[in-house]
Amino acid sequence: MKAEAPTxxxxxxxxxxxxxxxxxxxxAFLWAVFPFYWMVVTSLRPESELFARPPSLLPREITxxxxxxxxxxxxxxxxxxxxxxxxxxxxGFSILVSLTAGYALARYRxxxxxxxxALMLYGQMFPAVLLLIxxxxxxxxxxxxxxxxxxxxxxxxxxxxxxxxxxxxxxxQVPFALEDAARMDGCTRWQAFWLVIVPMARPGxxxxxxxSMIHAWNEFLFAATLISSAEKRTLPLGLSGLIGQxxxxxxxxxxxGVLTALPIVAVFFALQRHxxxxxxxxxVKG
Amino acid sequence: MSRTGDGQGGGGAPPTRRRAPLxxxxxxxxxxxxxxxxxxxxAFVIVLGVVLYPVVAGIVASFQDLTLRTLSRGTVSFVGxxxxxxxxxxxVFWTALRNTGLWVGANVVAQMVLGxxxxxxxxxxxxxLGFFRAGILLxxxxxxxxxxxxxxxxxxxSVGIVNEMLVRTGLLQEYFPILGDVRxxxxxxxxxxxxxxxxxxxxLLLAALQMIPRSVTEAxxxxxxxxxxxxxxxxxxxxRLAFAIAMILTLILxxxxxxxIWLMTAGGPLNSSEILFTLAYRYGFERMNLGLASAVATVLxxxxxxxxxxxxxxxxxxxxx
Numbered sequence: 001m002k003a004e005a006p007t008x009x010x011x012x013x014x015x016x017x018x019x020x021x022x023x024x025x026x027x028a029f030l031w032a033v034f035p036f037y038w039m040v041v042t043s044l045r046p047e048s049e050l051f052a053r054p055p056s057l058l059p060r061e062i063t064x065x066x067x068x069x070x071x072x073x074x075x076x077x078x079x080x081x082x083x084x085x086x087x088x089x090x091x092g093f094s095i096l097v098s099l100t101a102g103y104a105l106a107r108y109r110x111x112x113x114x115x116x117x118a119l120m121l122y123g124q125m126f127p128a129v130l131l132l133i134x135x136x137x138x139x140x141x142x143x144x145x146x147x148x149x150x151x152x153x154x155x156x157x158x159x160x161x162x163x164x165x166x167x168x169x170x171x172x173q174v175p176f177a178l179e180d181a182a183r184m185d186g187c188t189r190w191q192a193f194w195l196v197i198v199p200m201a202r203p204g205x206x207x208x209x210x211x212s213m214i215h216a217w218n219e220f221l222f223a224a225t226l227i228s229s230a231e232k233r234t235l236p237l238g239l240s241g242l243i244g245q246x247x248x249x250x251x252x253x254x255x256x257g258v259l260t261a262l263p264i265v266a267v268f269f270a271l272q273r274h275x276x277x278x279x280x281x282x283x284v285k286g
Numbered sequence: 287m288s289r290t291g292d293g294q295g296g297g298g299a300p301p302t303r304r305r306a307p308l309x310x311x312x313x314x315x316x317x318x319x320x321x322x323x324x325x326x327x328x329a330f331v332i333v334l335g336v337v338l339y340p341v342v343a344g345i346v347a348s349f350q351d352l353t354l355r356t357l358s359r360g361t362v363s364f365v366g367x368x369x370x371x372x373x374x375x376x377x378v379f380w381t382a383l384r385n386t387g388l389w390v391g392a393n394v395v396a397q398m399v400l401g402x403x404x405x406x407x408x409x410x411x412x413x414x415l416g417f418f419r420a421g422i423l424l425x426x427x428x429x430x431x432x433x434x435x436x437x438x439x440x441x442x443x444s445v446g447i448v449n450e451m452l453v454r455t456g457l458l459q460e461y462f463p464i465l466g467d468v469r470x471x472x473x474x475x476x477x478x479x480x481x482x483x484x485x486x487x488x489x490l491l492l493a494a495l496q497m498i499p500r501s502v503t504e505a506x507x508x509x510x511x512x513x514x515x516x517x518x519x520x521x522x523x524x525x526r527l528a529f530a531i532a533m534i535l536t537l538i539l540x541x542x543x544x545x546x547i548w549l550m551t552a553g554g555p556l557n558s559s560e561i562l563f564t565l566a567y568r569y570g571f572e573r574m575n576l577g578l579a580s581a582v583a584t585v586l587x588x589x590x591x592x593x594x595x596x597x598x599x600x601x602x603x604x605x606x607x
Contacts, residue, residue: 157336
C-alpha cells in the first residue's frame with residue numbers, strides 16, 4: 001500500500017465527498033438537537049412571548065421566572081429526591097448482581113450456563129404492560145402500593161436481564177489468565193474475582209451503570225401505575241402532572257424538562273465513550 | 287497481606303497452617319461445584335421471581351374475570367376464553383391491531399435505515415466528529431417523558447413551531463391540529479418516536495462497524511471494491527448480526543413505547559393512534575378490567591415471541607446455509 005493506486009477520479013471528487021459528508025452530519029445534527037433547543041428556549045421566554053404568533057426562533061427577551069416558579073415550591077425538589085433515590089438504589093444493585101452473574105456465565109460452564117443468557121434476552125422482550133398487571137395485583141395484595149422500594153425492585157427486575165447480558169459480553173474479553181495467576185499467589189477465587197477481575201471489568205460496569213441510571217431516572221409507566229401519593233412522585237410523573245386539562249403552563253413544564261434532562265445528559269456525556277464500547281462488546285458480540 | 291506474611295516470616299518455627307479466608311470453601315469439592323451457581327443465583331432469583339412469575343401470572347390472568355369488583359369480593363374465577371372473545375368483539379381492538387402494525391412497521395423501517403445511514407456517516411474520519419456524534423445521540427439520552435412533552439409543545443395547534451415551519455415552507459395553508467386529527471395523529475407521534483429511537487440503532491451499528499477488522503476492508507479495497515459495492519458486499523455482511531439484534535430491539539422498544547402515545551394523544555382522537563399497548567393499559571387501569579387487559583397483553587406477548595423467534599431462526603439458518 002505504499003504507492004497510491006492510480007485512480008481515474010476527478011481531483012475534486014474528494015472535496016465533494018467531504019462536503020456531502022458534512023452536509024449529512026450537519027442535517028442530522030440539526031434534526032436531533034432542534035427539539036432540545038426549542039425546549040430550552042421555551043423555558044427562558046416570558047409568558048407573553050410564549051403565545052406570540054408566529055413563534056420566533058430566537059427569544060427576544062430572556063427570563064428565569066419559570067425556573068424560579070418551579071424551584072420555589074417543594075414539589076419539584078421532592079420529585080427530584082425520589083428519582084435520585086430510585087436511580088441510586090437500582091444502579092447499585094444492578095451492578096452488583098450483574099457483575100457476579102455475568103462473570104459466572106462467561107467463566108464457567110455449568111448446568112444452565114447456555115440457557116440462562118438466552119432466557120435473559122427473552123426477559124427483555126416481555127411487553128411491560130403484561131408485567132404491570134401481576135405487579136399491580138401482587139403489590140396490592142402485599143400492601144406494597146405506593147412504595148419507592150417496591151418500585152425499585154420492579155425497575156431492577158426490568159433492567160437486570162440486559163445488564164447481565166452486557167456484563168457477560170464484557171467478561172468474555174477479560175483475560176482470565178490473570179485470575180489464575182492471582183490464585184497461584186494464594187488468592188481464593190472469590191478474592192481473585194474482586195481484586196483482579198472486577199477492576200478489569202470497569203468499562204463494563206460503567207456501561208451497565210449508565211444503562212440503568214438512564215432507565216431508572218426516566219421511567220414513567222410503572223411509576224405512574226404503582227405510585228399514587230403526591231409526595232412519592234418521581235420527576236417524570238411530576239412533569240406529566242403539569243399537563244393541565246385545559247391549559248398548560250408550558251414555560252414551567254419546559255423548565256422542568258430542562259432540569260430533569262440535565263443531570264442524565266451530563267452523566268451520559270461524561271461516560272459515553274465507555275457506553276459505546278460496552279454496547280459493542282456486550283450487545284453485538286454476545 | 288497477612289497471608290503472605292505468614293508464609294515467609296515463620297523463621298525456625300514449625301510451619302503454621304495459615305488461616306484460610308472464609309471464601310476458600312469455594313476452592314475445592316462441593317464448594318467449587320456450587321460456586322458458579324451461587325454467583326448466578328441473585329440474578330436468577332430476580333429474573334425468575336420478578337420477570338418469569340409475572341409473565342406466567344399475566345397470562346393466567348387473561349383467563350380470569352379479574353376486575354376491581356371481583357378482586358375486592360374475592361370472587362375471581364376462571365372464565366375460559368371469555369376475555370379473548372370480548373376482545374375480538376371490540377372494534378377498537380381491531381383498530382389498535384392495525385395501528386400497531388403501522389406503528390411498528392414505520393418505526394422499525396425508518397429507524398433501521400436512518401440508523402444505518404448515521405452510523406456510516408459517523409464511521410468516517412473527519413474533524414469534529416465527536417461534536418456531531420454527541421449531538422446526534424442527544425435524543426436518546428433525553429428522558430422520554432421530557433422529549434414527548436417537548437414534541438407535544440412543538441405540535442401545538444395554535445403556536446407550535448412545527449405548524450409555523452410547515453406553513454412557511456408551503457406544505458400547509460394554515461395552522462392545523464396535527465395531534466388532534468384522526469389522519470395525522472399516529473404519524474405525528476411516529477415522527478417523535480423515530481427521532482427518539484434512531485440514535486440507539488446508530489449506536490449499536492456504529493459499534494459493529496468499528497469492529498470490522500481493517501484487514502477485511504483493506505483486502506476488499508485492493509480488489510477494487512469502492513463505494514456502494516464495498517457497502518453492500520463487504521460492510522453489510524460484516525455487521526449482519528448487529529443489524530439483526532438492533533432490529534429486534536427496535537421492534538421490542540417500539541411495541542413497548544407507551545410514553546410517546548399516551549402523553550401526546552392518549553390513543554386519540556377517536557382511537558386513531560391507539561396501539562395494543564395503550565389499549566391494554568386503558569382496559570386495565572381506566573376501566574379496571576385487568577383480565578381483559580391481560581388478554582390484550584398476552585396477544586402482544588405472543589406476537590413478540592413469535593416474530594423474534596422466527597427472525598432469529600431465519601438468521602441462523604442463513605448463517606449456516
